[in-house]
Amino acid sequence: MTYIIQTNQLTKSYKESHVVSNVNMKVKKGEIYGFLGPNGAGKTTVMKMLTGLVKPTGGSIEIFGEKLTETSYDLFARMGSIIEYPVFYDKLTAKENLALHGEYMGYYDKQAIDEALKLVGLTSISQKSVKEFSLGMKQRLGIARAIMTKPQLLILDEPINGLDPVGIKELRSLFQMLCHEYEMTLLISSHILGEIELIADTIGVIKEGRLIEEVSMKDIRDRNTEYIELSTEQTKKAVYVLEEILAITNYKLLDDSIIRIYSTEHTQRDISKALILNDVSIEALSKKNHSLEDYFLSLINGGGLSA
């Protein structure tokens, strides 16, 4: 397995307090890694250490298989990032800012600027000075800047902050496109669970500076958290059908009208067919997942102090 980022016991402490402790994080090549945690959990500090802005007090970082040291500047040519909120040279226009970025990165493809602006939907205002931009526009421009050099690794700290729902949706597909078509590896932090859940391949959960879980989304989905929820007035009759006719035992009666079926032997179609044939009225029948939110909250709250 090729890891693009690998940290080993990564630690950052200021005087007495540990902001990040012993984080062992593994980001695979070509995946979207969702970095999840409440505000102040240490996400930004980890990302700053990955981009060389903050120096670790303990442990080590490997990026692209090379050890990150205080002077390994070359690695940064293959990375793009937004850390905290996006900052620009306000008096320059969007285009000038990106041109400057290209010069510093040593990336001279003239078309890259327009392409990047197009990808984030900022073409029409590229000649405006950044001073006049809203937070959402700055966020988009920050992403344009981070991706214009086609980096192999993209580190985005809370990239959907300040965006409206339409913008969030656009960015979501942009991230997936970057991952699949440009084969970038993305590390995206957020405290908004629902967002990460939709795009991430792997989730790392950080709490109070510790990485308390690192798991692939596939595993979470497979953890028997799928069930079919049946809503009916005739629960007794329904239970009879489930047990006697379909031979399902793994179910749970929630209240007078809701039954959760955990067994995966039967499809939703089979169940509805059996119920209808036996004259059980169905109000609703749907497949459901325990959302990541449930899982995340249980992790955060389970570890002692609640966030």
Add this chain to the structure above:
Amino acid sequence: MLKLIKLEIKKFKLAGYLKTVLFINLGIMIALCGIYFAEKSEGISTLGTYKESFEMIGILVRAAFIVFASVLISKLIIDEYRNNTISILFTYPINRKKIMLAKILLIAGFTFVNILLSSVFIGFMFFLADLGLNFVPEQLTSGTLTESIIQMPLIAFAAAGMGLVPLYFGMIKKSVPVTIVTSILLISLTNTTVDDFTLSKVLAIPIVLGFIGVLVAYFSVRNIDHVDID
């Protein structure tokens, strides 16, 4: 390095500062007229000889451009920290030391060239004015001229170094006011006359301060690789 310096010029649109330089020159000339007329009415003269006059021009020019250097330090270095654009700059595949050095060289170089050119320009204008108005009792001798011209680069170099001293104090709290006030204090300190004795007239002192400035610049980039950008 040259490329980094060019990028700094582009980034901060420093070409626009040339106008400021012209205004500073104009201001100094007006100040000279002011000094001349004020002293004439009081019957004393610091512009009595060409040597004194060139010294006065030198003091005014250095004072102006040392303060100007502190403005540039604020803009090119302190503001990058204050606006947090430094966090962009330091994620580039470029040695942090080189980035800082480019800024410092640009500031010091700009100060040096401006002091040199402005001294020559204003000195020449002064000479022209004297040709017409004849307010300096003596003639300009080639000895005075040569001495001034030989000293000029050395003094300009020392002043350019001295102009970097505020960087040290400004960086402590990343403060623009501290940077600029330091430069003003520095000028007041070196150019205050007590019993006819001025620190800056002892050539060694501005030169020592110049070296201190260079040292300060060195110290401000020496540890830059270890520093966290929060």
